Amino acid sequence: MKRNRPVPPRRPRLPVAAWLAGALLALSACTTNPATGERQFTALMSPEQEKSVGAEQHKQVMDEFGGPYDNPAIQAYVDKIGQRLAANTERPDVRYTFTVLDSDIVNAFALPGGYVYVTRGLMALANNEAQLAGVIGHEIGHVTARHSAERYSRGTLAQVGAVLATVLGGAEVGQLAQQGAAGVLAGWSRGQELEADSLGIRYMAGSGFAPTEMSSFLATMGRHAQLQALLAGKPGAADQFSYLQTHPPTGERVEQAAAAAKQRAPQDWETDGAAYLRTIDGMLYGDSPKNGYVRGQVFAHPSLGFRFEVPEGFRLLNGQSNVTAIAPDGKTLMVFDGAPGQGARNPAEFIAGVWAPNAPLSGTQTLTIDGLPAATAITPVNTRSGQVNARLVAIRWDADSYYRFLFVTPTLSPAADRAFQDTATSFRRLTSADRAGLRPYRLRVVQVRAGETVEDLARRMPFRDYPEERFRVLNDIAPGTPLRPGQLVKLVVAD
Template identity: 30%
Template sequence: MKVPKLMAYCLLATGALAFSGCSRNPVTGKKELVFMSPEKELATGQQAHPSIVATMGLYEDKNLQDFINVKGKAMGAISHLPNLSYQFHIVDSPVVNAFAVPGGYVYFTRGIMAHFNNEAEFAGVLGHEIGHITARHSARQQTKQGIGQLGVILGAVAFPQMAQGVQGLVGSILLSYSRAHETESDEIGVGYSSKIGYDAREMADFFGTLKKLSDESGHVIPTFQSTHPDPGDRQVKVKALATEYQQKMPGTYQVNRDEYLRRIDGIIYGEDPKQGFVENMVFYHPELKFQMPVPRDWGYENSPQQFQMAPKDGKAMMILTLAQGKTLEEAGQEVLKQFNLQALESQKTTINGNPALVMVSKQAPPQQQQGQPQQAQTPENTVQLATWLIQYGGLIYAVHGMTYQATFNTYASTFKGVAQGFRSLTDPEKLNRKPDRIQIKAVQRNGTLQAALQDYRMPANKMKELSVLNGMELNDQVTKGMLIKTLGK
């Protein structure tokens, strides 16, 4: 989380959809009815890109950026839309993810770049994302959702996806691609990465890495519901697709492990402390000089503009971000207006010496569209929020706790405990914390991955994490001189 890119995590309204009628899909060759023209897709991407950059930030690494540009342009040239002006960017997020927006914009987080173990894994995911664009999944999904649904569609290879039940409360509407579209993009990714000379079986192995991350995702916001196929299932299917492709098209397919590892030597790994980090279930922000507790056994996700937390069953969520407005009262009105909420109660208070405003509100009934039946609001489908607006350091912070009305009382004390734990950060060790960086080292002797990591004095509590980072098991055999990932400052 950093100042002052607020709310709207890669989300923005795009205006009225253009009706383009029947058009031929570049990938399938079939005619289909779509409500978004190619020109509108391009305009959508052009409109979304500045917001994405402002919200997430770009990761500055010229050599790595040059690499993804070269590979991306090569793949774009053999894609089903070779004349599209593709753009490729690395965004400054530790989350393991890649996504695309209409019009040729493809993004990789530094988190996913750190987890790739060779160029072929990267190429497979690159092909998957370009596949979302060339197969016009955005236009097809917009058509399926209807003209009344507005929003930039992100095609993500990994996770997390925001909950449909609270989408309107975190900025705008995020439309996830369907499982069928994800599966189609996997198949396209196999073809595209193979055509530029990479072994697509490595793409399958990367889904194995995603499966391990998913199984141990205590640090990732759990989903209320997922539209993505299970990574383990995708690993099996992609492996079969890649094998079938190579049987039909025999040739030499590259992996380029060492070349890729050398490219990411020194990349920041995990949370960048200056943007905030969690330690012993406390969120610290050295740059903004505050700290706040994280509920026990809750998952969390930090992005440049907000910090999110949720229990593993996904039935509630908390968000810390910056509020708009010059006063607490203005900020409160902005929250109600921005998220279409009805205020139930409001009270001024102080939190650890900081002026604060506490509000309880609920989701307002949606506007009824002509010809559409009005869905009745019930405690089970109506979101209720507790919001603490805290004035600190010349800024106003918003701490939102949200769940459905039926379960609000269950989480109310947890919400309150987190908000009232917001306080100034004065610990010099936390204020001066440096980020972890990946350091590529050569194995010193034949043996297991665990032994090789121990030779470089990697801590015992990092061993499992490092095995996932290396795409291996701790008892896998390594040989002297082999390159592996370690962590350092």
């Protein structure tokens, strides 16, 4: 390639130089945040813009997380706690919207402008009002500290800095500035998370909630992540299964939150465990009926009317738009979903012309699965980790729609391929009896009777693997700790 002779950068003429000076002056403007008392650069996102951005993204959150949980009493309960906390913040200009999402994922987050979300999965894990207040207070802290505006403004500053550096002749500086922008926009920083913890504790204490419960619940979420890793066959990989994975390590946050809570003047803090447990008694646990159910190795969808089964050892994960199954080795997986036929006349045509029109297919076969027309084919797939093999199976459900299995593995051995085909051919339509037997799981709060043990109550839950560990994490009961007669505990039961 022919290289052009480098041209020395010219000194900017006055209008450009004046513009650069003005831009730098505007970008360097800082204000003092009333919540943190710190000087903060948020010049490029005003409070009005925060409200607009939050309102715009609220609908996307509803779509992504299954919408609000359909229980007005629980929604009102969470809103009451949230508004109580919000009344003790430093930003009376923010009007908060608190929403319980119909998701079993343990999660909570906030959007700019005062939109705060908790999932029913997180509520199931909490054991008293103060623990829930700690989560909500933390998310309110992100709002009052204006972390979204700070992140956006600093990211834009880094991008503008890259442009300025390039204009002034420093291309390498510009590249570094762009890398800095990417880092700023990647997520909450360690300092921002700890700052939100600190503010949350302040709001808890000001509202009468026991601030020590924030650290207690952080520890519980850490144990929940460890359990999820154990259930997935990956003990020691808890960070992959925690909503805290993009946050500072749980241990550090627990220690700092506990230390901050101890600095608060002791008084009659509220925890209100009994009121909280009464509120969530009967709440859905796990999969929502509208998304179908994972039951061991079986996925069944009563409203859509089908089921299938994956091999022993595979872990089924139910999502909003698809179902995934992951093998114990973590390298072999299955993705199941539905798709429109787009005019395809048969399953083989659907695979070749609609689903994978540009893929080099081989071994195409027509099948019949539970009396429904189907087809399968094999194709190589290039990934960042190298080439893998995929088996595609399409089943025609009706004139306009297909269900499809995508099986992916590094090496399509006869054993792996047989497992894939067994999964696909296990697909069948549900009978009336099948539908009647599929019931959602719910939380039930019971009182421990004299002589009852953890093992006794854990056996009442519909889990085959690690029932005692599940029960202890759900109720925040440490290993080896016995139950007390009269104690209220949560059970998961088939409704």
